[in-house]
Amino acid sequence: MTPEVFRVEQRREEFPGTFTLRIRGERAKNGSPAEFQPGQFNMLYAFGAGEIAISLSGSPRDRDGYVHTIRTHGFVSQALERLQAGDLLGVRGPFGCGWPLSAAKGKEVLIIAGGLGLAPLRPLIYNLLGDTQSVRNIRLFYGARRPDEMLYRDELAQWAGSMEIVQSVDHGDADWAGHIGVITGPLAGAELDPQNTVAFLCGPEVMMRFCIQTLTAKAVPESAIYLSMERNMKCATGHCGHCQWGPNFVCKDGPVFNFAGVQSWFNIRAL
Amino acid sequence: MCEFVLQAEHLEKLIQVIRGEGYQMLGPVLRDGAIVYDQITTTQDLPRGWSDSQEKGFYRVEPGNTGAYFGYAVGPTSWKKFLQLPQRQVWRAQKTDDGLDFVQIVEEAPALAFLGIRSCELHAIGIQDRVFVDDQFCNEDYAHRRDRVLMIAVNCTSPAATCFCTSMNTGPEVTANTDLALTEVINDEEHYFLIASESYRGGQILQQLPLTPAAERHLKAAESAVQSAVYKMEQGPRSLDRAGVKDLLYRNYESPAWDLVAERCLSCANCTMACPTCFCSDVQDTTDLSGEHAERWERWDSCFTGDFSYITGGSVRPDTRSRYRQWMTHKLATWHDQFGSSGCVGCGRCITWCPVGIDITEEVQRIQAMETAL
Numbered sequence: 169m170t171p172e173v174f175r176v177e178q179r180r181e182e183f184p185g186t187f188t189l190r191i192r193g194e195r196a197k198n199g200s201p202a203e204f205q206p207g208q209f210n211m212l213y214a215f216g217a218g219e220i221a222i223s224l225s226g227s228p229r230d231r232d233g234y235v236h237t238i239r240t241h242g243f244v245s246q247a248l249e250r251l252q253a254g255d256l257l258g259v260r261g262p263f264g265c266g267w268p269l270s271a272a273k274g275k276e277v278l279i280i281a282g283g284l285g286l287a288p289l290r291p292l293i294y295n296l297l298g299d300t301q302s303v304r305n306i307r308l309f310y311g312a313r314r315p316d317e318m319l320y321r322d323e324l325a326q327w328a329g330s331m332e333i334v335q336s337v338d339h340g341d342a343d344w345a346g347h348i349g350v351i352t353g354p355l356a357g358a359e360l361d362p363q364n365t366v367a368f369l370c371g372p373e374v375m376m377r378f379c380i381q382t383l384t385a386k387a388v389p390e391s392a393i394y395l396s397m398e399r400n401m402k403c404a405t406g407h408c409g410h411c412q413w414g415p416n417f418v419c420k421d422g423p424v425f426n427f428a429g430v431q432s433w434f435n436i437r438a439l
Numbered sequence: 440m441c442e443f444v445l446q447a448e449h450l451e452k453l454i455q456v457i458r459g460e461g462y463q464m465l466g467p468v469l470r471d472g473a474i475v476y477d478q479i480t481t482t483q484d485l486p487r488g489w490s491d492s493q494e495k496g497f498y499r500v501e502p503g504n505t506g507a508y509f510g511y512a513v514g515p516t517s518w519k520k521f522l523q524l525p526q527r528q529v530w531r532a533q534k535t536d537d538g539l540d541f542v543q544i545v546e547e548a549p550a551l552a553f554l555g556i557r558s559c560e561l562h563a564i565g566i567q568d569r570v571f572v573d574d575q576f577c578n579e580d581y582a583h584r585r586d587r588v589l590m591i592a593v594n595c596t597s598p599a600a601t602c603f604c605t606s607m608n609t610g611p612e613v614t615a616n617t618d619l620a621l622t623e624v625i626n627d628e629e630h631y632f633l634i635a636s637e638s639y640r641g642g643q644i645l646q647q648l649p650l651t652p653a654a655e656r657h658l659k660a661a662e663s664a665v666q667s668a669v670y671k672m673e674q675g676p677r678s679l680d681r682a683g684v685k686d687l688l689y690r691n692y693e694s695p696a697w698d699l700v701a702e703r704c705l706s707c708a709n710c711t712m713a714c715p716t717c718f719c720s721d722v723q724d725t726t727d728l729s730g731e732h733a734e735r736w737e738r739w740d741s742c743f744t745g746d747f748s749y750i751t752g753g754s755v756r757p758d759t760r761s762r763y764r765q766w767m768t769h770k771l772a773t774w775h776d777q778f779g780s781s782g783c784v785g786c787g788r789c790i791t792w793c794p795v796g797i798d799i800t801e802e803v804q805r806i807q808a809m810e811t812a813l
């Protein structure tokens with residue numbers, strides 16, 4: 169499967185080492201790139217450097233291009249970081265199973281994000297905010313290392329008009345008025361109707377582990393919890409074997425899983 | 440299915456008829472002290488009269504008791520290398536004045552004939568078909584190669600001590616799709632093949648061969664040769680509880696047996712390379728010095744390397760314990776959930792080619808024993 173050629177339309181630095189690219193398909197000048205579901209990902213190819221899996225973080229209703237938020241960590245993400253508006257990259261996708269919007273119908277929705285984990289949840293937030301009638305309410309619990317390492321700060325301020333947002337940082341600064349510590353603190357204190365709640369989680373595994381403990385302690389059923397997993401991915405089509413997690417291929421069976429279905433795997437270390 | 444007798448001296452005719460049909464013939468050859476699969480053009484290339492002796496971490500070819508063409512079990516190579524190539528170029532990319540071009544590399548799949556496929560190996564090919572062709576996504580390169588293969592299976596009559604196909608229900612008698620199925624019968628008076636076609640293509644080949652109808656005694660002799668292989672394995676040192684192993688492994692992710700095997704396992708990946716079903720691959724992206732041209736290559740990979748599970752923050756499976764556990768539980772347990780069958784065909788290659796002699800059947804029994812003891 170060869171990548172499609174995309175061009176960087178806009179590059180935005182979220183904070184040092186983390187950036188967002190808005191990209192547009194070269195060949196599909198009049199058409200639109202393939203539609204995606206919130207929670208899906210693309211394989212982004214930096215010329216000569218390689219390819220990595222990056223979640224889609226734009227609005228599914230925006231049919232002109234894709235948006236990806238990327239943290240610089242390895243060789244490929246460093247090459248992607250060097251891309252400026254007008255530069256080219258390769259895209260394969262979208263791949264994987266996303267967040268099940270239907271599960272949110274009529275529910276109290278908890279969106280729980282850790283660090284960069286907000287990126288794959290943003291398309292879900294866009295969809296939910298576009299149809300707030302379908303859910304009872306939406307709450308976002310967002311934890312990051314520091315106040316200036318929060319993603320999409322302008323939008324967070326806008327969203328605050330439509331949903332409750334609880335923010336937490338590991339390390340505060342002089343202006344920080346929010347919670348300091350892990351996100352499970354505010355989550356544990358939240359009032360919720362467990363039988364009518366659905367939770368969508370994305371963040372480091374350890375953070376998701378403790379959030380799930382907190383939720384289940386509050387009697388939220390395992391089947392009402394969805395989480396997005398990360399594993400090494402090369403092919404994204406279930407052939408290369410890298411993303412195996414127990415019987416699951418994270419690339420095609422995930423990255424979003426219902427916790428009830430993967431509970432036994434989630435608790436095994438180094439699986 | 441109608442069975443015929445092909446005298447051993449006409450095996451040459453079989454090879455030449457198939458080659459005459461435009462197939463490149465691949466079969467067993469004796470090379471570097473092992474029976475491996477490679478190109479053959481005549482019966483002279485076959486390892487006639489050679490057998491093999493196999494045990495944990497041990498493989499020797501040795502003269503057999505007869506002049507049989509197929510008197511060995513299985514060697515270090517499998518047919519996998521002709522279907523899922525050990526490395527292949529996937530695409531190349533080129534910078535142009537105002538853009539970037541990706542060109543998929545489509546290699547014309549050669550018409551290959553595999554001579555001497557064992558039943559366990561037919562099952563292994565079927566398992567890879569389910570991964571690469573019948574799953575949600577299709578690996579077109581594999582599918583094209585696979586489509587053009589003519590399969591000439593030979594019932595196994597000389598299993599090694601490492602074989603346990605009877606446990607896995609994959610042999611020794613051919614029980615999976617093939618074009619032709621042969622049984623070699625050799626004794627003091629006679630040397631012939633019982634041959635039957637199992638496909639239209641196979642039938643076309645049969646029509647061109649000097650055959651005689653098989654008499655009852657031919658059928659009996661062939662059956663007895665296969666039955667002696669069954670008996671040899673049943674009396675042999677190895678077996679595996681096929682029905683219970685999935686649940687056993689699912690119950691024992693934290694068995695202390697994993698620590699014991701990790702003390703011996705070198706994480707060298709030999710078992711995954713020798714295995715006829717292991718399908719994992721990696722891709723490598725490169726550029727030339729000008730920076731204008733890039734290539735993507737796919738090559739076999741192994742779950743025993745640290746890079747295999749690397750994500751931000753380190754390898755998900757940082758130690759040998761977790762890697763061996765992944766390999767074995769995938770092969771014998773999670774494979775069932777993924778592709779509806781076991782990933783193991785009982786060919787014993789992983790046992791023979793493990794440099795420290797780790798035996799998958801023993802490891803399963805150890806987990807069983809430790810579970811019972813706890």
